[in-house]
Amino acid sequence: MKPASFEYIRIDSAEEACALLAEHGDEARILAGGQSLVTVLNMRLAQPKRLLDISRTKPLDYVRIAGGKLAIGAAATQASVEWREHLAREVPVLALAFPNISHFQIRNRGTVCGSVAHADPSAELPLCLALLDGEVVLRSRRGARVLQAGDFFQGMLMTARKPDELVEEVRYPLASAGTGYAFEEFSSRHGDFAIVACAAAVNGDGIRLAVGGVADRPRVIALPRLGGNALDDALNDFAWELEARDDPHASASYRRHLVRQIGRRVIEQAGRAIPSAGGH
Amino acid sequence: MNRLEQSQQHLVTVTLNGVTRSGRAESRTLLSDFLRHELGATGTHVGCEHGVCGACTVRIDGIAARACLTLSVQVDGRRVDTVEGLADRDGVLNDLQQAFRRNHALQCGFCTAGILNSCTDFLQRVPLPTEQQVRDMLSGHLCRCTGYTPIVAAVLEVAAARQTQPKETTDA
Numbered sequence: 001m002k003p004a005s006f007e008y009i010r011i012d013s014a015e016e017a018c019a020l021l022a023e024h025g026d027e028a029r030i031l032a033g034g035q036s037l038v039t040v041l042n043m044r045l046a047q048p049k050r051l052l053d054i055s056r057t058k059p060l061d062y063v064r065i066a067g068g069k070l071a072i073g074a075a076a077t078q079a080s081v082e083w084r085e086h087l088a089r090e091v092p093v094l095a096l097a098f099p100n101i102s103h104f105q106i107r108n109r110g111t112v113c114g115s116v117a118h119a120d121p122s123a124e125l126p127l128c129l130a131l132l133d134g135e136v137v138l139r140s141r142r143g144a145r146v147l148q149a150g151d152f153f154q155g156m157l158m159t160a161r162k163p164d165e166l167v168e169e170v171r172y173p174l175a176s177a178g179t180g181y182a183f184e185e186f187s188s189r190h191g192d193f194a195i196v197a198c199a200a201a202v203n204g205d206g207i208r209l210a211v212g213g214v215a216d217r218p219r220v221i222a223l224p225r226l227g228g229n230a231l232d233d234a235l236n237d238f239a240w241e242l243e244a245r246d247d248p249h250a251s252a253s254y255r256r257h258l259v260r261q262i263g264r265r266v267i268e269q270a271g272r273a274i275p276s277a278g279g280h
Numbered sequence: 281m282n283r284l285e286q287s288q289q290h291l292v293t294v295t296l297n298g299v300t301r302s303g304r305a306e307s308r309t310l311l312s313d314f315l316r317h318e319l320g321a322t323g324t325h326v327g328c329e330h331g332v333c334g335a336c337t338v339r340i341d342g343i344a345a346r347a348c349l350t351l352s353v354q355v356d357g358r359r360v361d362t363v364e365g366l367a368d369r370d371g372v373l374n375d376l377q378q379a380f381r382r383n384h385a386l387q388c389g390f391c392t393a394g395i396l397n398s399c400t401d402f403l404q405r406v407p408l409p410t411e412q413q414v415r416d417m418l419s420g421h422l423c424r425c426t427g428y429t430p431i432v433a434a435v436l437e438v439a440a441a442r443q444t445q446p447k448e449t450t451d452a
Contacts, residue, residue, distance in 0.1 A: 038348075
């Protein structure tokens with residue numbers, strides 16, 4: 001349970017990281033919080049030649065509101081977002097999701113961008129980004145490009161990031177007026193990987209439901225404001241669309257069951273969470 | 281930029297429990313191994329080595345974190361606090377440790393060092409937590425002896441006691 005040897009490079013700026021990624025590509029890995037990567041290194045599931053440590057890269061350690069979004073730099077920890085005084089008002093679904101993400105001690109070092117870049121299909125931060133159709137900023141020596149969450153996540157641990165690109169920033173849209181949000185997941189123990197995680201945003205126009213832990217990436221469906229049997233039917237159709245598979249943690253049919261049950265619950269919770277007009 | 285070649289020994293300096301300490305480490309050396317093998321600070325325990333059990337939890341610049349998921353070269357120049365730093369210089373246990381003893385919040389003690397570090401950080405941020413908040417925080421630690429009930433009791437007890445004590449203002 002010790003990592004194989006690697007060259008360690010402490011990075012001072014995004015430009016430096018991009019120069020090294022351009023030079024080494026897949027042979028270099030960005031080390032941010034290390035809460036997934038060092039685990040993988042310890043188990044020798046990955047043996048990169050170089051680690052580019054951005055955990056102390058000051059210019060990438062920021063969380064700020066810009067252009068109606070919460071912009072989170074690559075070195076910002078999950079804790080630095082979770083403990084924001086007004087997070088529940090700024091991005092309500094993130095405030096609801098954070099307590100489910102692993103544990104306090106892990107969120108202290110784990111980064112938001114790192115979780116998004118890792119793209120675990122059961123991870124909460126990619127799920128919330130997909131729900132809100134947030135953005136991922138990818139920087140390389142060729143310049144920066146901004147992808148919507150739906151285009152960034154491509155499969156199990158697979159994203160649209162090119163080997164020479166750094167996930168420089170992710171942007172979660174701020175709460176929109178008249179919209180309620182909810183999040184719930186089911187796992188064997190608190191802090192374990194979610195077997196199924198659901199997040200919903202509901203307003204007068206309709207429903208957005210994001211589901212993690214079932215398909216190879218977080219998946220989102222937009223529905224009209226359904227209720228009763230019509231909602232159950234829509235959720236059942238969506239559950240089957242996700243092509244759940246049996247694995248040691250849960251059967252495919254159990255996962256579909258959870259999508260139907262938790263999906264309905266978060267939609268109803270989000271409906272109740274819609275701020276009343278004129279309220280504060 | 282600071283490049284540290286692989287398979288070579290590098291000098292790592294930390295402020296360990298208030299004292300400047302240096303040792304040699306490869307770039308791949310985990311902080312848990314650096315503390316135990318290089319600095320001889322064996323109070324930090326090593327369990328699962330993949331971030332699950334919580335036994336190796338230390339505080340880096342005051343923040344509770346897994347030493348097994350941190351490279352020693354990452355903490356060069358930083359403050360690291362471990363269980364050895366909790367008691368005072370005469371070995372008198374601090375209030376949290378005493379609460380653990382009163383409540384039988386440990387049996388074999390293997391998990392205790394990590395739990396004490398988590399609680400130290402957590403109680404600074406949440407001085408008067410609910411039982412549920414304490415249980416959520418403790419979910420990051422595996423204890424196979426106590427069933428957690430006495431640990432929760434100890435944490436709640438010390439949180440309540442700190443509320444009634446006047447804040448110390450000594451600059452010692």
